[in-house]
Amino acid sequence: MRLLPKTILVVSVTLFLILVGFYFYVQQILLKTYTELEEKEVQRDLQMVVDTVIHETKMVSTKIRDWATWDEAYRFIKDHNKKFIKDNFTEDTLGNLNINVMIFIDLQGKVVATLKKPDTWNEQELITRILAHHQQLLNHLNEKSEIYGTITLQDTIMILGSQPIVGSSGKGKIRGTLLFGRFFDESLTTELAERLHLRVNFRRLDSAASVPHFRLALANLMSKQQSFLTLPQDKFILWGFTLLHDIFQQPNIFVYLVRERVIYQQGLQSLHSFLMALTVFGLIFLSITLVLIRQTVLARLSRIVRDIQRITLKNSTTERVKVRGTDELAALSCVINDMLTVLDSNSQEIRTLNERLKAENVRMGAELDVTRRLQQMILPKEQELEQITELEIASFMEPASEVGGDYYDVLRHAGGVKIGIGDVTGHGLESGILMLMAQTAIRTLLNNQVTDPLIFFEVLNRTLYDNLQRMNIEKNLSLTLLDYAHRRIRLSGQHEEILIVRADGLVERIDTFSLGFTMGLVDNIREFIAEITIELNTGDMVVLYTDGITEAENEHGQLYGLERLCAILSLNWQHSAHEVKCAIMRDVKQYIGTQRIFDDITLVVLKQK
Known part of the structure; x- marks a missing residue:
């Protein structure tokens, strides 16, 4: 949304x-005042009703006196007599006295x-009820x-006066x-x-109690001891x-009046007129x-x-940017100009740094390319693997970056075949160098006919540890070595689990955790080294892999997992090592989908002929 509509x-x-x-x-203040004024008016009317009724009773007493x-x-x-x-x-006596x-x-x-x-009750019944x-x-x-x-x-109310009969002298x-x-x-x-010009009415107390609306008012008047109540x-x-009391000061008449809320309606009309006037004034304002905002602020902004776009x-x-005026917007223009001045003064330095970075990137790219080519060059070639007649061997390696940290090798020697697989923490140049050092040290030990696993791993670990300390890098290597003969x-x-697939399709999982220790982490791992022996029959298969396969993630962040790998092996165990390798990598790629590869992937499949 633009600034002008947002301001509006x-x-x-x-x-x-x-x-x-x-x-x-x-509304709360004004209408409350009007309501209080109305209530006072109603209370005044009620008081007038009470006073008039009392006056009527006094008039009856005054007439008796004569x-x-x-x-x-x-x-x-x-x-x-x-x-x-x-x-x-005479017949007019009671009428003239206005009594019954x-x-x-x-x-x-x-x-x-x-x-x-004549129209009143039976004489005896009336007297009985009055005097009862x-x-x-x-x-x-x-x-x-x-x-x-x-x-x-019993069912009516009477105004009654009583005086003693005495002589005219009183x-x-x-x-x-x-x-x-x-x-x-x-x-x-x-x-x-009619006399009071009020809409007033009177009910006996028991009659009023039978009407729900009056019952609530009656309860308030009786319980709170209120003289008047407005609702x-x-x-x-x-x-x-209100309530009127009898000769014995007991409530016996329920008085109610209805009043149109003229004052309240006038108050509402005044409030609405005031609000209308206030709204018109607000719209003008x-x-x-x-x-004013558009002319003094938005137009200048x-x-x-436009100056910045130019x-x-x-x-x-x-x-x-052109500076106009001396207010905050002018200060903003000055700040922008100061920023442009700083950018201008630093632009040459930035260009120089960019040139240096480009040169550095070219150099590092060349170094990474050399390291990557070295890694590829020392991997076992296809013809080397074919010379091992006892085994079918198929392998696959794909680094997550230009230089990978995975290691695998197949070395033939006089006593048999040494197969190694490992994983350097991380990937990139440092991981690739550690992998090269490990490959070189393993071949050196093998050429010196070192076959004892204790000595082999002890010398290899010491070599890697000393080099890592000299290089001052925090890397280590998980490594498993297989001697076949x-x-x-x-x-x-110690590395990932080794999978042995027997000729009947049964998959055995060999845990290597207790067979060694992480290489390059400490200077002496002799006490952790152990060895187990596995017999292979014709058609048996050995599968080596790095965690780049089992920890591969799909688009939902779910891992590929070792169980899925074992399931693929169970379905394809009868095929050749190359076909099994292709089946595994095809399933991994399909599982990953469009997700990026986060770790190096290495797979080695051995099958006993």
């Missing part, structure tokens, strides 16, 4: 994240007279005593009790809602709840910022890039 993307994303973060922050202190009522409660009822009570029932009770608790609206659990209404300690509030009947002996009652019914609820239904409706095309370190092989020296 970074600035846009940054601005977007700032706007989103600012929006959520303002009747309870009337002399005629005072005489009536004593003489029970029905003329009082006939002369003073009026009850006169003497000091013995006997109901003297009852006046109720509310005998406290009749207990007035003095002439000025008054009791008012709400009471819960003094004298109490002769009874006067009760005024008004049902807290739907008409009263509607009257209160949002959604972003449009807010509920308010983004546009101005991008124009483009000119610097210098690159000319391939000249004498050219310079009269269908018998004497085997000594």
Whole structure:
């Protein structure tokens, strides 16, 4: 992505994240304030409802006062004269008082007279329910005593007031009790809602508990001792709840009101308008910022890039980038020019070093070529192998680099045939030289008719060790020597396992670990040298190899392995030594595929005629 689109993307994303973060922050603060304001409004409305209900109960008590202190009522409660009822009570009396029932009770608790609206309950049932659990209404300690509030009947609620019946002077002996009652019914609820201009409603406590939504609010009001509770239904409706208490200060009325969230909606609208304005401002700011960045930074960077491209095309370190201004981009141009100056001053030295390296590479290439040719020259020739009539011999060697570190040789002498195979650590020039030293020392010992494996390996190891110490190189050689004579092989020296394939295809694996020690690693290995003898019959085969075969890797990094080599031998044991060699190398190449060869590969196949 080019710098300009990347800058636009970074600035846009940054601005977007700032706007989103600012929006959520303002939303939390602003909407929380609006919500708290709404809750206060709802609590104020609930308090107004509570105050109005209390006022209604007080009004009932106030209306009783005129009747309870009337002399005629005072005489009536004593003489029970029905003329009082006939002369003073009409069909409109209760309506004018805005009550549902009026009850006169003497000091013995006997109901003297009852006046109720026709549509209310049966008179006796109503009186029974009022007085059943509310005998406290009749207990007035003095002439000025008054009791008012709400009471819960079986399936309704009533506003009830109670005052003692006394003379007009307000003094004298109490002769009874006067009760005024008004049902807290739907008409009263509607009257209160219209008066307060609120969507308010009232339920008995047990009725509210049966509604799941109210049950949760009721539980909160009862458990937390809260006076008021507000719960949002959604972003449009807010509920308010409170409890009213009866004459005995026990909760008996569940009050709830519904309020539209006008303040909250106004807050949301204000927030969205503010966000829109902020977005417009942000886009204007983004546009101005991008124009300024493009003119003051990106355009100048483009000119610097063009200058560098011009210098690159000319391939000249004498050219310079034009310096414009005095800011950081100008400093960058100066740094680039300083770098070009340094490159220019060092270019001649680099060219000189390149020439020297080329010459050195030519010289080392010549040396490596000589060493490689020497290695190839001292390998046993085909005609030498054919002169060994007792054995079929086939061999293969492929170095991983120009000069290999593998060793193998077949030397005929008066006592028989000496066959050697070994592997120098690593490969390259030093490994190739160590291999040449080993071949020369082995032939020298053989020409001096040294046949004892202890003496042979001891002298060979000492020679290699001393030379390696003089050369100051960390190389060593694993080596196994086979002495063949009269269908018998004497085997000594430590290297890879020797494979003996019998004429019936059975493969025997001979471990050489206990037959010697690594050559050139220490100065004396005499105590490690041992020898075993192997008898060969017609058709038996001996296979020698280096780890370049068993550790060859395929494209998945998996090793070729000794088991796979033994399997190939079991399939091809009946063929000639040359055919077996070809079968093994063909399978190894197929297994490796396109993978590079990491180690030298050497293979020698001997078959008893």
